[in-house]
Amino acid sequence: MHKVYINAASICVNNLSLPNSRENWIKVDLPKIDSKILSPNSARRMSKAVKMGIICAMEALQQIDRSELDGILVGSGKGCLIDSDRFLQSIAVQQEEFLSPTAFIQSTHNTVAGQIALLIKNTGYNMTYSQGRVSFESTVFDAYLQLVLNERKTLLVGAVDELSDISIDISESIANTTDQPITTGIPRTEGAGFFIFSNQKNQHTLGELVDMVIYHPTEELRPESQLAAFLKKNKLSAEQLDLVIYGSAKPETPSEMEAEAFNDLAKINYQSQIGYFDTDVVFAFDFALKQLNNQTFRSIESPIGNKIGAFQHVLICNFGDQNSLMLLSRC
Amino acid sequence: MKNTIAVTGMGMITAIGNNVAQNYHSLLQKQHGIKPLQHISGKHQHHTLVGEVSLTNEALIEKLRTEVPDYCSRTSLLAAIAAKEAMSQAGITAAADMPIVLGTSVAGMDIFEQHFPHLQQNDTLIQRRDVGDSSALLAKILGSNGYVTAISTACSSAANAIGFGARLLRSGRADRVLVGGSDALSKFTINGFDSLMLLSDQLNRPFDSNRKGLNLGEGAGFLVLESTRSLKNTKKPILGYLNAFSNANDAFHQTSTSDSGEGAYLAMQEALKMAELIPSEIDYINAHGTATENNDRTEATAIQRLFNDAIPPFSSTKSYTGHTLGASAGIEAIYALLAIQHQLAFANLRFENTMEQPALPPLAEHQRIDIRHVLSNSFGFGGNCSSLIFSHA
Numbered sequence: 056m057h058k059v060y061i062n063a064a065s066i067c068v069n070n071l072s073l074p075n076s077r078e079n080w081i082k083v084d085l086p087k088i089d090s091k092i093l094s095p096n097s098a099r100r101m102s103k104a105v106k107m108g109i110i111c112a113m114e115a116l117q118q119i120d121r122s123e124l125d126g127i128l129v130g131s132g133k134g135c136l137i138d139s140d141r142f143l144q145s146i147a148v149q150q151e152e153f154l155s156p157t158a159f160i161q162s163t164h165n166t167v168a169g170q171i172a173l174l175i176k177n178t179g180y181n182m183t184y185s186q187g188r189v190s191f192e193s194t195v196f197d198a199y200l201q202l203v204l205n206e207r208k209t210l211l212v213g214a215v216d217e218l219s220d221i222s223i224d225i226s227e228s229i230a231n232t233t234d235q236p237i238t239t240g241i242p243r244t245e246g247a248g249f250f251i252f253s254n255q256k257n258q259h260t261l262g263e264l265v266d267m268v269i270y271h272p273t274e275e276l277r278p279e280s281q282l283a284a285f286l287k288k289n290k291l292s293a294e295q296l297d298l299v300i301y302g303s304a305k306p307e308t309p310s311e312m313e314a315e316a317f318n319d320l321a322k323i324n325y326q327s328q329i330g331y332f333d334t335d336v337v338f339a340f341d342f343a344l345k346q347l348n349n350q351t352f353r354s355i356e357s358p359i360g361n362k363i364g365a366f367q368h369v370l371i372c373n374f375g376d377q378n379s380l381m382l383l384s385r386c
Numbered sequence: 387m388k389n390t391i392a393v394t395g396m397g398m399i400t401a402i403g404n405n406v407a408q409n410y411h412s413l414l415q416k417q418h419g420i421k422p423l424q425h426i427s428g429k430h431q432h433h434t435l436v437g438e439v440s441l442t443n444e445a446l447i448e449k450l451r452t453e454v455p456d457y458c459s460r461t462s463l464l465a466a467i468a469a470k471e472a473m474s475q476a477g478i479t480a481a482a483d484m485p486i487v488l489g490t491s492v493a494g495m496d497i498f499e500q501h502f503p504h505l506q507q508n509d510t511l512i513q514r515r516d517v518g519d520s521s522a523l524l525a526k527i528l529g530s531n532g533y534v535t536a537i538s539t540a541c542s543s544a545a546n547a548i549g550f551g552a553r554l555l556r557s558g559r560a561d562r563v564l565v566g567g568s569d570a571l572s573k574f575t576i577n578g579f580d581s582l583m584l585l586s587d588q589l590n591r592p593f594d595s596n597r598k599g600l601n602l603g604e605g606a607g608f609l610v611l612e613s614t615r616s617l618k619n620t621k622k623p624i625l626g627y628l629n630a631f632s633n634a635n636d637a638f639h640q641t642s643t644s645d646s647g648e649g650a651y652l653a654m655q656e657a658l659k660m661a662e663l664i665p666s667e668i669d670y671i672n673a674h675g676t677a678t679e680n681n682d683r684t685e686a687t688a689i690q691r692l693f694n695d696a697i698p699p700f701s702s703t704k705s706y707t708g709h710t711l712g713a714s715a716g717i718e719a720i721y722a723l724l725a726i727q728h729q730l731a732f733a734n735l736r737f738e739n740t741m742e743q744p745a746l747p748p749l750a751e752h753q754r755i756d757i758r759h760v761l762s763n764s765f766g767f768g769g770n771c772s773s774l775i776f777s778h779a
Contacts, residue, residue, distance in 0.1 A: 151429035159578035164538035169768025181635035185517035193535040
């Protein structure tokens, strides 16, 4: 059994502490892509999901010798939504006549992982997961198992979700007619995060992914009992968890089971910081790594106040149709 | 990983049959299922040639004999039919906490596009297009409370789902898994492939020099995989072993493959290595063989590079079913297992003229041969290339 380390991280998300954050939908401003990485011509044709993926992937890859990269794994809840919507719209508007294939070609979920492979000429493992709010965790789980089993040694692991104007219009129109608000506090956003996973530790190592699990919560398998089993397996006590970072499929209206979970532990919700998208947990993953390395990234109201810094164990928990637990430790 | 992952159940539904037995019967009779499109209205109806499952959604629901969520996608219904057959063969009465891995390319697009962009003020319909919704619906229909995930790597989706399922077994995280692929025909994909000018207006002819492109199809294929470790004290029949699952990327172009078939070559090579086999031990190749100019030429090139002068018999069963996209590797995994079970390499329908470069003819007729190891190829958009190797029990 090999250990799993995270040796580099790069994320691209909103910072809701900035003004104008009380909208329903907030897009991410992308940094300009270095023309040495991607020609402006190529960049123009790419959807935002692909661009966000490439920006984060290339930044994370700077930390390693690319010839050592054994594969690329990407998760996405909605995939390439903009191109998918665009092709659907052209089918409807042009009544299936004279369609341009460009949007269709770029609409497949694996476009992001494929384009990164193409850009860096990586012929290794190439995988795309899409499972709603555990899309990133599904991706991490595959990478984790491969590294534990030593099937592969170094993997680029990330997730991305984009907003699409056409989908926003549809949701707004449904919200208007049904009188159901789209959000009651946490805006719908977009973003990406990419990480270098390896079963080799190096001087840049940010933390260790000790263990993880994705499960269906049931009356018999409530978050507390799942956590207890998870901690027992990893020979840890609840007191040894310095922080629980959690997100939810329904951050504004958590279920009773969810709201009461881990109440005796220091826990913070990350979605108030960056908004909501299917793979928003990439932020929690990055934030946890920063906490393990004593970096105060931004001020988060935390019940544990002065415990910030020198963390040993941080647990990430995502509540939804399936719940996930990811335990990160300082190296 | 020799003989550590056993196949104990298979289930499928395609244009040539609603279960495994019907599919085998059609293969044996060389009966294809490609006809003008029936179920989807619009420009392509009654005109474009497709491998359509004959049952309507209502008939599929009736066949399932269970409660099905509202606006259930055809992709999930097809998956549930195939999954139930596989579970029944494996003697599994309740899904319980068995992990489920679904491979699909368009998921619930079939139901979503019918209402787009006027979704009848219905939030459910918005969810339906999510890949993860198709797998969640499948789990719901099967009454599963295990880990459920979905893979979307275009036309290699099901191969990767099977591969990840195998990894779950290897890691000891599960003793058995339900894995496979499903894709329903949709206006979205038919128009997509049409806009790429990849659809043939005739019956597809894989590996023929006069091939004109592909016919799309729909269906689902599922396997129950179990670790032999957990089967030790049972007498459960083993249908075959999954001895390799590989994955590589061509890293050449979003929709076409490199002239040397690099990704395909790497995937096949890696599979042989994992199965601890030398090329001459492969007895039959169930090729990806979509019948597009680009795929068949580059796939044959990769086969030639790897197997040199000793090319095993190969064929594309897409000449029977059409190209079922994300489901194809699940369906063709079962054809590979049937080839082993019946010691029969399947004919590549409508083959007449050998391609010029490379000049590799597929099997024109069924061939009864000793089959111990079958290589099954699946390649897709985004450069995704995967190969599986199934071996005799």
